[in-house]
Amino acid sequence: MNFEIPKEVNTGKIIEVSIGATPEQGGTRSHTVTIGGSTALPFHFFEGEHPHRPLIAMEVFDKISNKYPSSLLDYYGDVIQKPGEMAQKCVDEYGAELISVRLEGTHPEKGNKSADEAAEIVKQVLESVSVPLIITGHSHYDKNNEVMKKVCEVTAGENCLISYVEKDNYKTIAAACIAYSHTLVTQTPIDVNLAKQLNILLTEMSFPPEKIVMDPLTGALGYGIEYTYSIMERIRNDALAGDKMMAFPMLVNPGYESFRVKETRAPEQDYPDWGNVELRGAYWEIATAMSLLVAGADLLIMYHPQAVATVKKKVEEMFDGRGGD
Amino acid sequence: MALSGLDIFKLLPKTNCGDCGVPTCMAFAMKLAQKKAELSECPHASEEAKATLGAASEPPIRLVKIGKDHPLEVGSETVMFRHEKTFFHQTGIAIQLRTSEGESTLEQKIREIEEYKVERVGEQLEPDLFLITHDSPEKDIFLKTIELVIENSTKGIILDCAEYETLKAGASLLKDSHASILLKKTVTDEWIDLAKNYNCSLILTSESYEDLATQVEKTKQAGVQNILLNITSKNTGLQIQQNTILRRSALKKAFKPFGYPLFNQINTESEFDMFATAAALLCKYESIVALHEYNRALLYALLTLRQNIYTDPQKPIQVDPKVYPIGEPTPESPVFVTTNFSLTYFIVSGEIENSGISAHLVVCDTEGQSVLTAWAAGKFVGETIAKFIKTINLEQQVTTRKIIIPGFVSQISGDLEESLPGWEVIVGSQEASDIPSLVKSLSLT
Numbered sequence: 138m139n140f141e142i143p144k145e146v147n148t149g150k151i152i153e154v155s156i157g158a159t160p161e162q163g164g165t166r167s168h169t170v171t172i173g174g175s176t177a178l179p180f181h182f183f184e185g186e187h188p189h190r191p192l193i194a195m196e197v198f199d200k201i202s203n204k205y206p207s208s209l210l211d212y213y214g215d216v217i218q219k220p221g222e223m224a225q226k227c228v229d230e231y232g233a234e235l236i237s238v239r240l241e242g243t244h245p246e247k248g249n250k251s252a253d254e255a256a257e258i259v260k261q262v263l264e265s266v267s268v269p270l271i272i273t274g275h276s277h278y279d280k281n282n283e284v285m286k287k288v289c290e291v292t293a294g295e296n297c298l299i300s301y302v303e304k305d306n307y308k309t310i311a312a313a314c315i316a317y318s319h320t321l322v323t324q325t326p327i328d329v330n331l332a333k334q335l336n337i338l339l340t341e342m343s344f345p346p347e348k349i350v351m352d353p354l355t356g357a358l359g360y361g362i363e364y365t366y367s368i369m370e371r372i373r374n375d376a377l378a379g380d381k382m383m384a385f386p387m388l389v390n391p392g393y394e395s396f397r398v399k400e401t402r403a404p405e406q407d408y409p410d411w412g413n414v415e416l417r418g419a420y421w422e423i424a425t426a427m428s429l430l431v432a433g434a435d436l437l438i439m440y441h442p443q444a445v446a447t448v449k450k451k452v453e454e455m456f457d458g459r460g461g462d
Numbered sequence: 463m464a465l466s467g468l469d470i471f472k473l474l475p476k477t478n479c480g481d482c483g484v485p486t487c488m489a490f491a492m493k494l495a496q497k498k499a500e501l502s503e504c505p506h507a508s509e510e511a512k513a514t515l516g517a518a519s520e521p522p523i524r525l526v527k528i529g530k531d532h533p534l535e536v537g538s539e540t541v542m543f544r545h546e547k548t549f550f551h552q553t554g555i556a557i558q559l560r561t562s563e564g565e566s567t568l569e570q571k572i573r574e575i576e577e578y579k580v581e582r583v584g585e586q587l588e589p590d591l592f593l594i595t596h597d598s599p600e601k602d603i604f605l606k607t608i609e610l611v612i613e614n615s616t617k618g619i620i621l622d623c624a625e626y627e628t629l630k631a632g633a634s635l636l637k638d639s640h641a642s643i644l645l646k647k648t649v650t651d652e653w654i655d656l657a658k659n660y661n662c663s664l665i666l667t668s669e670s671y672e673d674l675a676t677q678v679e680k681t682k683q684a685g686v687q688n689i690l691l692n693i694t695s696k697n698t699g700l701q702i703q704q705n706t707i708l709r710r711s712a713l714k715k716a717f718k719p720f721g722y723p724l725f726n727q728i729n730t731e732s733e734f735d736m737f738a739t740a741a742a743l744l745c746k747y748e749s750i751v752a753l754h755e756y757n758r759a760l761l762y763a764l765l766t767l768r769q770n771i772y773t774d775p776q777k778p779i780q781v782d783p784k785v786y787p788i789g790e791p792t793p794e795s796p797v798f799v800t801t802n803f804s805l806t807y808f809i810v811s812g813e814i815e816n817s818g819i820s821a822h823l824v825v826c827d828t829e830g831q832s833v834l835t836a837w838a839a840g841k842f843v844g845e846t847i848a849k850f851i852k853t854i855n856l857e858q859q860v861t862t863r864k865i866i867i868p869g870f871v872s873q874i875s876g877d878l879e880e881s882l883p884g885w886e887v888i889v890g891s892q893e894a895s896d897i898p899s900l901v902k903s904l905s906l907t
Contacts, residue, residue: 138675138719143710180699181706204895326834358763359582360805361832363770366745367545374543397895399812400766410580412759420737420763427741428767431702447734451742455699 144184147377151175151384151435152347153189156235156298156320157269163294163318167267170234172350172435173386178373179433180455190456191430193449194271194438195233196392197223199250199258200242206402208415212442220258221265228266231442232449237271237300238262239393243284244275252287259288263295271298271438278306289313296320298436300388301352304335311344322388324352327364329371329383336382350436351385357394358425365389366432373433387433391425392440419443427451465518467495473511474504481505522712523721526663526688526749528554529618530639534590536690536749537723542709545775551723552772553744555764556591556620556752558727561598561607569610576615580762583779583804587765589617593644593727593752594632596623604628608635620644620665620752626652633660642690644725649677654684663688665725669695671707675719682719690725690749698739701726705747723749733760740764745771778830779804785854786811789820793861796821796906798890799847800868801828801836809894817898819906822860826850837871844877851882866890866900 151173158164170192177185197220201210205217216223220238227233240255242248259272272288274281285299286309294317301324302310314321323339325331332351340346353369356362369387376384395401401418403411411417422444426437430452439445471491482503484490493499494515501507501515525538534554541547557575559568572592579588592611596604604623611619612635619636622644623629633641633656642663645653649666657664664686668674674693681689691708695701705724711717726748730736733755740751744767753760773779783802788811789795800810802825814821826847828836836842847867851857863885867875869892879887891900 138672138679140671140675140711140717142671142707143715145710178706180702182699183703183707359766359770360809361770362767363544363773363775366771367543367775370543371545397893400762410578410758411762412757414759416757417759417763419734420759423734423738424741424763424767427738428745428771431742431745443734447732447738451698451735451738454697455702457697457699 142183145177147176147185147379149176149377149379149381149384151373151376151386152349154320154347154350154386156271156296158294158296158318162296164296165263165267166269166295168269169296170269175377175435177377179431182457182459187456187459189435190459191435191437191452192234193232193445193452194235194237194436195227195231195445196237196239196273196438196440197227197262198239198241199255200248202241202247204397204402206396206414206418208401208418209396209440221261224262224266228268231445233268233445234449235269235271235298235436236262236266237273237438239273240284240288241273241275243280244277245280246277247275249280252284255284256287256291260291263292269297270295271300273300273438276303282306282309285310286313289317289319292319293317298322298350298388300324300350302335302339304331304338307335307339308342311339311342314348315344320348320350322350322352323385324354327354327356327361327368329368329375332368332372333375333380333382336385340382346381346385349385350388351383352388352390355389355391355394355425355429357391357398358421358428359400360394360398362425362428366428369429369432369434386435388436388438389426389429389434390438391422391429391444392438395422395425396440419447423447465495465515467492470494470515473508473514475506475508477506479506521721522716523709523723524687524689525551526690526723527640528591528620528642528663528750529616531616533640534618534750539709539747540713542706542713544771548774548776549772551749552768553748554590554750555740555761555768556593556750557589557756558593558595558752558754559607559611560595561600561603565603565606565610568607569614572610572614575756576617578758578761580758580765582766582769583808585769587762587769589756589761589765591618591620591750591752593620593622596621596625596628596632601625601628601631604632605635608632612636612639618642620750621662622646626656630656633657633662637661642688644692644727648673649681651684654681654686657686658684663690665690665692667692667694669693671704675717678719678722689722691720691722692725692727698742701739701743702746705743709747725750725752727752727754729754733757737764741767744768780830781807781825783825783827783850785856785859786823786825787820788814788823791820791822793859795819795860796862797824797856797860797865798822799824799826799851799865801826801831801833801842803828803830803832803836806832806894810897813894813897814901817901819901821906822856824851824854824856824865833868833870837874842871842874844874844879844881847874847878848881864888864906868892869896 157166174188300322527533
């Protein structure tokens with residue numbers, strides 16, 4: 138029986154964004170990575186191009202939150218206290234393709250570390266690994282601006298991915314990114330219009346579009362992931378239909394979000410139906426990551442080594458030997 | 463193919479009699495095209511109109527039921543993306559039983575899976591089906607396994623057995639149970655007859671679109687309408703593409719042979735890999751996934767994902783707006799306020815409980831929106847919260863005048879104090895998980 142594959146040709150294309158800089162480019166990374174470039178929905182090779190495979194980053198911390206479950210802490214042992222060594226372990230043993238340095242300890246209510254302390258930690262991580270870096274801040278505007286300015290300055294030329302700016306707090310950090318050659322994450326709370334608006338605000342201040350990554354705000358499995366999922370599908374559909382202010386690669390945080398919820402912490406004896414807590418943490422993160430991947434995620438920051446291994450292998454399989462960096 | 467209003471108008475009597483309740487035939491045709499009316503409302507419709515419209519109004523993807531007492535219903539989907547409307551029938555989860563595992567293991571597994579039920583956001587979640595794969599040399603164990611499932615479970619059954627006579631004996635045990643037969647080679651008349659005789663649905667398998675369409679046509683013409691499609695591929699990425707192509711063909715091209723629910727049996731080595739595939743396929747159009755391994759943590763995570771993705775995006779799950787007692791509150795216990803989005807309620811009430819205090823939790827009507835969304839929409843601001851508190855007569859029920867609002871809406875505290883004279887508004891934590899430390903720092907009792 139005759140059958141013709143129904144293809145949908147898109148006019149839009151996701152902007153290609155590179156992170157990191159080699160010595161020739163003014164940085165110290167051994168290589169750069171690139172995300173974006175898609176001309177079709179995720180994994181739709183039959184009707185478009187996906188020149189770059191989604192990438193998996195892992196995260197190191199300036200301060201260990203007491204919320205991290207023991208199932209995760211046990212995996213790393215003491216090394217979790219040492220961001221440089223932890224970064225090395227993530228890259229060498231677990232296959233992280235980028236490292237995110239989360240500077241939550243600089244938040245005035247969560248340790249109030251100084252900008253200089255943060256800069257030291259970032260420099261330490263830069264020296265420990267050769268992959269490109271993501272720098273992840275927080276939502277205390279004044280302190281975050283101070284810290285990010287300093288971090289952008291000491292990593293000048295490295296083309297780090299600076300995460301993140303918000304609608305009411307973007308100018309200082311965006312200016313620092315332009316001044317010191319970094320790439321920027323625009324974060325908006327699970328809303329298509331707000332996402333577009335922030336991207337417009339940035340491009341209006343002449344921020345280069347090829348230096349923008351969007352963060353639609355990840356919800357964890359069981360905690361509103363369906364909202365993030367659908368917002369991402371809508372953003373990606375709009376982008377492929379030609380909306381240039383939506384056509385940026387998307388960053389998501391399955392690790393951070395999954396390991397904040399009760400389901401990755403609560404002991405099995407209290408919730409027998411929920412099963413083994415260690416496995417559960419990995420499954421929770423995998424489910425969060427896989428659903429967001431099919432919705433359009435290009436860069437995922439993940440925590441559990443088993444989840445990282447599983448999702449990375451799955452992405453490679455789904456690319457079937459194509460693309461990647 | 464869906465008919466336009468004009469196409470439908472041509473089939474109507476064009477008398478503008480108004481008997482259907484709509485003044486003109488054209489207006490009625492438009493309503494029919496938008497599926498806002500049914501042809502039966504027109505008492506003068508011709509047989510031709512009934513036949514043509516009947517065929518056009520067939521759902522683009524057929525609904526198929528598997529099981530007897532609580533059948534799983536799959537198919538009947540209408541959109542490619544859940545934000546376009548909703549996904550109607552959630553992915554069925556089938557657990558594979560291999561007859562080579564032996565009777566005692568099988569019996570234990572069946573009991574375990576039958577007992578596995580987990581509650582989340584007021585819904586009971588559980589796996590739906592058993593896939594019985596016959597891979598033992600003994601015929602009897604296949605029949606025994608079917609009997610064990612019938613005895614111990616109400617879940618539906620999919621039969622996977624390459625040998626005709628054995629399968630036939632198995633299907634005869636399940637007559638009128640709406641079982642399904644997973645056929646891994648090209649369909650022939652004798653398998654179709656078997657499905658017909660025992661009232662089973664047929665899962666047709668192929669790696670090619672053309673061959674699959676040919677098999678569907680043959681099966682349909684021979685009188686079996688309850689079909690599922692099993693298009694196989696060598697990896698998850700290809701599977702997503704093929705599922706998309708099948709769904710798109712059915713919905714956008716009205717390609718009838720692919721207007722059926724999709725089935726996939728995941729064959730991978732590791733449980734983690736299997737789980738990752740199942741999670742992706744559940745999002746991308748699979749109507750049934752069959753798993754070869756399971757544990758409670760795996761099932762809980764997968765069932766939660768299914769519940770999330772198959773939630774109707776236009777109807778967020780809501781709880782009743784009212785005052786909820788947490789612990790054993792007295793009139794002096796503090797008052798917390800939040801929105802009636804079910805997840806918000808469950809998380810906030812859970813964390814107040816965690817903190818060890820008793821409190822009154824006021825859940826405002828925000829039409830199921832979460833705190834920030836409701837605030838942005840003007841449904842969770844000083845005025846609306848104050849009005850709700852007055853409506854429920856909270857001031858007559860409690861003597862405390864301390865009210866704690868979510869940290870994310872600290873900006874409404876002034877307005878709320880103005881609208882609620884005599885109350886002290888306390889800005890709480892942004893994250894519910896910080897409620898216990900908030901309670902400690904405020905020395906609330």
